[in-house]
Amino acid sequence: MKRFLDTVADCLDHAWATQFAKAGLEFEPPGRVFWTEPGSSPCRDYPSAAGGFYCRASKSVYIGLSDVVEKWRHSPDSVVYASLLAHEYGHHVQGEAGILDYYHEQRRLESDPVERSFWTRRSELQANCLAGAFLGAVSVTYPLGDAEHRVLLEDAAATADREGSSDAERTHGSAQNSALWLERGLDYQTPGSCNTWAAEEDLLQ
Secondary structure (H helix, E strand, C coil): CHHHHHHHHHHHHHHHHHHHHHCCCCCCCCEEEEECCCEECCCCEECCCCCEEEECCCCEEEEECCHHHHHCCCCCCCHHHHHHHHHHHHHHHHHHHCHHHHHHHHHHHCCCHHHHHHHHHHHHHHHHHHHHHHHHHCCCCCCCCHHHHHHHHHHHHHCCCCCCCCCCCCCCCCHHHHHHHHHHHHHHCCHHHHCHHHCCHHHCC
C-alpha cells in the first residue's frame, strides 16, 4: 500500500507542479504521512473517521496504510485508494492556490451553521472534481476501464452525506452531486472545470 500511494503521490506532485507552472504560480508538494501507528497532526489525531485527511497547518496528507484498507472493506480495486489520495491532495492544491484561505474566511464570517456547511460542501465537492481531473488525465499510465469508472462513482456516492443528515451536518454533498463532480473532473480533465464557487446551488446540495 505504501509503495502504491507513494507512486500515485509522485505522479500527483508532477501533474500539479506542471499545472501551477503553466499558470505562473509557485507550488510546493505536500508532505506525506502514510502511517502505521496512531499519532497526532496539528489538525487532529489519527486514526480518524475519514480514513485519510489533509492538514493545511503541516501541509501534509495523512492516510493510514492498514486503517484505510479496513475502512474500504479490503476493496480489491486500487482506484478507490488512488481517488482518496487524489481527493486529499486536491485540498492541498486548493491551499497552494489560495482557495482554502478564501474558503476558511468566508466560512468564518457565517454565523448560520447551515451556511457554514454550504461553504464546506463547495470545498469538498471541488476536491472530488480535482481528484477526477487527475485520474482522467493519467488514464494512459493508470487506465480506467468501465468497471473502475463505476467503482469510482459508487465510492463517491458512498462517501457523500448520509441521507437524513440535517442541513447543518451536510458537508460533502448528496450522493448524486458527489459523484457528479468526480465525473465532471474525469470527463473534462482540467482544474477550470471544477469551479464549485460559481456553480448553481442545486449542484452543491
